Amino acid sequence: MTEESRTRSGSGAVTALGVAAAMAVAFTVWLGLWVTPPDAFQHNLVRLLYIHPPIAWVTYLALGVTALASALYLWPRTRSAFWDRLAGASAEIGVVFGALTLITGSIWGRPTWGVWWTWDARLTSTALLELLYIGYLALRQVPGSMPGRGKRSAIAALIAFADVPVDHFSVLWWRTLHQAPSVLNADLNPTIHGSMAWTLMLGFIAFTLVYGWLLAMRYRIAAAKDATEDVALAAAVAERRLEGGTAGIVGAKA
Amino acid sequence: MGYVDAGYTIALGVIAVYGALLWRRARRLGIRRRSGPWRGGGAQL
């Protein structure tokens, strides 16, 4: 039974999650591009702000999950390959969404500020965060035997995570420039039309669902890879034994 | 509305492609796990 369910891309719950995520994103796009009115100041550019903050939120969420999973992996009582795979899966999604955060922010910044990039605190610290976790992913890709690799990755993730606030505040002091995240507090802002706040809220939910689905997929790949490695190793060991002429094992297997 | 369209296209496009790649890889690994050489003929050893 379990083998059968593995051949499909996901279990029922994951498929449902994927469908829900796709529908929520489609609904967000529909509301964002067609239903909501243009903003009084930003005109149509405000429409980018229905997807940019949710994508940024997923970036931080993903990296937070990586840190949490790494801590749980290091904690002896909760150590299991599950947390290691989850940390790696989440970090990869975080890096993808981090890149999208920078790209969508840049596309919004170009007409708003007149430049693609500005050395503003949040931009700069997000870029640094992205690089920190690209390094972490690079470290994870180095082959190694399991308990050591898992520990190494988890420690690296936590050290990188410890750097996030330090990086953030140092960059903040370095460049105290522009606007507070007014968009994030859209529902507190009386001038923002009600449908805009709802669209943004839906955007947060939609992209969080997308994150959940991607995480399930990425985790499944990691688990399947580990499993194939184990099976391949067992097969190789059996083959060597066969060469050694220990017929008993073959008999037992058959 | 060029900037807005570009932003939506890139963001949703990248997520869609990434999701599709993951989905395909997850499927393939799942299938291979059942009928790979170590499960199927080659793996009788």
Added chain:
Amino acid sequence: MWRDAWTVAAKDLRIELRSRVGVNQVVPFAVLVLLLFAFALGPDRKALASAAAGLFWLAVLFSAVLAVQRSFAIESADGARDGLRLSGLDPAGIFLGKAAAVVVQLAALEVVVGAGVVVLYGAHMSGVGLVLGASALGTVGIAAAGMAYGAIASGLRVSETLLPLLLLPVVVPVLLAGTKTWDAALTGHLANGMPWLRLLALFAIVYSALGLLAFGPLLEAS
């Protein structure tokens, strides 16, 4: 722990004294970087003097990557790493010792680079105390973070390329704070440097603590 740290630091420094890799390779590299910056920015002494603080710290950071790599390279030859692990020395002591050895080497390098900045770029040192404090705290922070990541990357086949990618984003606060403090010292607005000096101290403390905690498991892991 402290005695173990002393033993390891003395060992690393003795190796450096005998091999002279730092003196013959890393220090000239740092001076070369200073020259390259001048070529990149042009011979305008004013521009160079105003960028001097940042260029000093960049040269130090790049050299620190080399120093950390060297510090772990001497452990990887002839299975020295296993010897270290089997020696019964306290991992926290090993961390402190190796970090201290790197701090000493970087301090010597900073004297040369600092002199280079003054001579080549025409930087004007007005707050010597601030410069020394910032350099000392920043160096401890760089060495502590470097040891943690050096231990993570060491033993991997790709450690030479991986270490800079892992280490440099983490030490960005040192670059920022060090540059700001030096700027304050070079321009004479000493009060501007104080918050940054505190940030340098915080960074040094945080990464020393992380390194002390993580070094033992890391030494076992690889």
